[in-house]
Amino acid sequence: MSRQDLDFDLVVLGGGSGGLAGAFRAAAHGARVALLEPGELGGTCVNVGCVPKKAMWLAAELADHVALASQLGFDVPASASLDWPTLVASRQRYIHGIHASYRRRLDGDGIVLLPSRGRLLDAHTVECGNGTRLRAANILVATGSHPQRPDVPGAALAEVSDDFFALHAPPGRVALVGGGYIAVELAGVLQALGCRVDIHARSQRLLSHADAELAERLQENYRQQGIGLRFGFDLAAIEGEAGALRLRDAAGNASDAYAHVFLATGRVANSRGIGLEEAGVELDARGDIVVDACQRSSVPHIAAVGDVTGKMTLTPVAIAAARRAMDRVFGGQPGARLDYDNIPTVVFSHPPVAGVGLTEAQAREQHGDGAVHVYRSVFRPMRQALVDRPQHSLFKLVCVGEERRVAGIHLLGEGADEILQGFAVALKRGITLADLHDTVAIHPTSAEEVVLMR
Numbered sequence: 223m224s225r226q227d228l229d230f231d232l233v234v235l236g237g238g239s240g241g242l243a244g245a246f247r248a249a250a251h252g253a254r255v256a257l258l259e260p261g262e263l264g265g266t267c268v269n270v271g272c273v274p275k276k277a278m279w280l281a282a283e284l285a286d287h288v289a290l291a292s293q294l295g296f297d298v299p300a301s302a303s304l305d306w307p308t309l310v311a312s313r314q315r316y317i318h319g320i321h322a323s324y325r326r327r328l329d330g331d332g333i334v335l336l337p338s339r340g341r342l343l344d345a346h347t348v349e350c351g352n353g354t355r356l357r358a359a360n361i362l363v364a365t366g367s368h369p370q371r372p373d374v375p376g377a378a379l380a381e382v383s384d385d386f387f388a389l390h391a392p393p394g395r396v397a398l399v400g401g402g403y404i405a406v407e408l409a410g411v412l413q414a415l416g417c418r419v420d421i422h423a424r425s426q427r428l429l430s431h432a433d434a435e436l437a438e439r440l441q442e443n444y445r446q447q448g449i450g451l452r453f454g455f456d457l458a459a460i461e462g463e464a465g466a467l468r469l470r471d472a473a474g475n476a477s478d479a480y481a482h483v484f485l486a487t488g489r490v491a492n493s494r495g496i497g498l499e500e501a502g503v504e505l506d507a508r509g510d511i512v513v514d515a516c517q518r519s520s521v522p523h524i525a526a527v528g529d530v531t532g533k534m535t536l537t538p539v540a541i542a543a544a545r546r547a548m549d550r551v552f553g554g555q556p557g558a559r560l561d562y563d564n565i566p567t568v569v570f571s572h573p574p575v576a577g578v579g580l581t582e583a584q585a586r587e588q589h590g591d592g593a594v595h596v597y598r599s600v601f602r603p604m605r606q607a608l609v610d611r612p613q614h615s616l617f618k619l620v621c622v623g624e625e626r627r628v629a630g631i632h633l634l635g636e637g638a639d640e641i642l643q644g645f646a647v648a649l650k651r652g653i654t655l656a657d658l659h660d661t662v663a664i665h666p667t668s669a670e671e672v673v674l675m676r
């Protein structure tokens with residue numbers, strides 16, 4: 223097929239984190255690119271994920287700071303009332319600015335934006351919603367994921383994280399089902415903004431991906447803040463009517479009544495019904511697109527990145543994978559691929575949980591108990607100590623071998639979200655405990671605890 227027979231060098235399905243990053247990088251390499259996005263530019267992250275979530279998290283932090291300020295003698299009420307619509311309006315104004323800036327960049331880079339859902343007719347042809355057919359040498363699938371609802375009676379009565387961002391008033395008494403990222407983040411935000419929250423988790427602890435000791439301490443923190451935690455919860459049904467919903471467990475017990483029930487029970491790839499399997503693209507049992515280390519699907523000129531692949535479903539991962547895939551296809555870098563090891567993560571809880579590398583349990587399993595050395599620092603950040611609050615931070619290093627190579631860094635406490643990034647670079651470079659000790663501390667900070675642990 224010659225270039226003249228094709229409409230584009232690349233058609234991208236999805237204008238979220240991965241799709242936009244892939245389109246921009248391909249265009250930078252000189253490719254003729256079309257991008258299909260039926261919704262708002264920016265996808266989940268910008269519209270119903272990281273960005274609005276962080277805005278709400280910042281507001282929740284502010285609520286806490288107001289209380290602190292009052293204890294420190296400032297003439298402010300101990301609990302300031304929030305005009306929720308004003309907060310939402312500021313948040314949405316910020317998000318509209320992101321949409322506009324993406325539109326300008328697409329225009330500037332000569333990328334054709336089609337406000338349409340795409341469907342593969344064959345391995346080189348994408349059909350838009352209005353029937354237009356685009357022939358492309360390469361296709362990038364970055365269609366993301368959607369919330370999964372447990373298959374129980376009454377599940378439709380409950381809401382999901384998308385609905386949380388559509389709230390125009392504080393939701394009052396709230397149940398969150400799930401013990402992962404979203405349940406933990408929304409619980410922290412809502413409780414800090416004056417709601418009463420219970421988490422109902424199927425697991426025996428929160429945040430199964432995180433170091434167990436940090437998760438336990440976060441649980442203590444959440445209980446102190448008044449968040450109800452129920453573990454081993456097996457959801458059987460959701461009953462009642464809007465405004466007074468109850469959860470029933472498998473043993474038949476009914477919960478208190480809640481004004482809102484939010485399901486945060488994982489997400490499912492947007493991979494069905496868009497012609498992928500018909501075009502020869504392999505999906506696994508969960509519906510994730512199967513890709514190799516270079517993001518190639520089972521059809522080599524069709525690449526996939528981000529949530530639709532189910533691999534580390536985070537925005538920076540989708541972006542990094544997309545850029546490298548486009549460097550491989552259009553940038554003359556045949557070996558370009560993302561290293562999925564040692565990707566740092568942050569859960570925006572109150573306080574945040576940040577981690578990179580192996581948890582203590584993973585290190586013990588991989589290297590054996592004898593080779594693992596764990597260092598901890600438990601301390602009260604100055605802001606908490608000044609008002610004699612009980613909240614402590616827990617910082618933890620997991621080192622392996624005689625040379626004490628740093629294999630994991632796990633931080634729970636205020637500032638953890640900002641502290642980890644630099645240390646994640648160091649861990650990826652293979653530093654040892656001695657390298658940390660050789661670095662002079664910055665005092666007085668929480669971050670200095672990382673280089674002072676012995």
Ligand SMILES: Cc1cc2nc3c(=O)[nH]c(=O)nc-3n(C[C@H](O)[C@H](O)[C@H](O)COP(=O)(O)OP(=O)(O)OC[C@H]3O[C@@H](n4cnc5c(N)ncnc54)[C@H](O)[C@@H]3O)c2cc1C
Pocket residue numbers: 235236237238239240241258259260261262264265266267268270271272273275338339340341364365366367383404492496527528529530535536537538540570
């Ligand atoms: C509540 C919440 C909070 C989060 N917080 C964070 C965070 O703090 N940090 C972080 O790193 N990650 C966070 N995430 C995860 C992050 O949002 C996702 O990992 C990221 O958005 C994935 O990017 P993507 O490009 O794969 O998909 P998306 O960003 O979801 O983009 C996919 C796009 O494809 C479009 N699409 C779907 N089907 C088609 C089709 N057939 N044709 C054309 N277009 C189509 C969709 O409309 C959508 O815009 C959060 C997620 C949620 C839900």
Ligand SMILES: NC(=O)c1ccc[n+]([C@@H]2O[C@H](COP(=O)([O-])OP(=O)(O)OC[C@H]3O[C@@H](n4cnc5c(N)ncnc54)[C@H](O)[C@@H]3O)[C@@H](O)[C@H]2O)c1
Pocket residue numbers: 372399400401402403404405407422423424425429455456457486487488489534535536567568569570
């Ligand atoms: N800060 C961040 O980076 C951030 C924030 C939010 C979301 N995300 C991404 O989005 C993804 C989705 O978030 P999530 O919280 O929905 O998923 P998750 O995988 O983090 O957690 C899902 C939780 O739901 C529970 N669960 C599943 N089915 C259940 C059922 N039937 N009944 C009760 N509990 C059930 C699981 O045990 C788990 O605790 C995350 O895995 C993460 O990759 C990232």
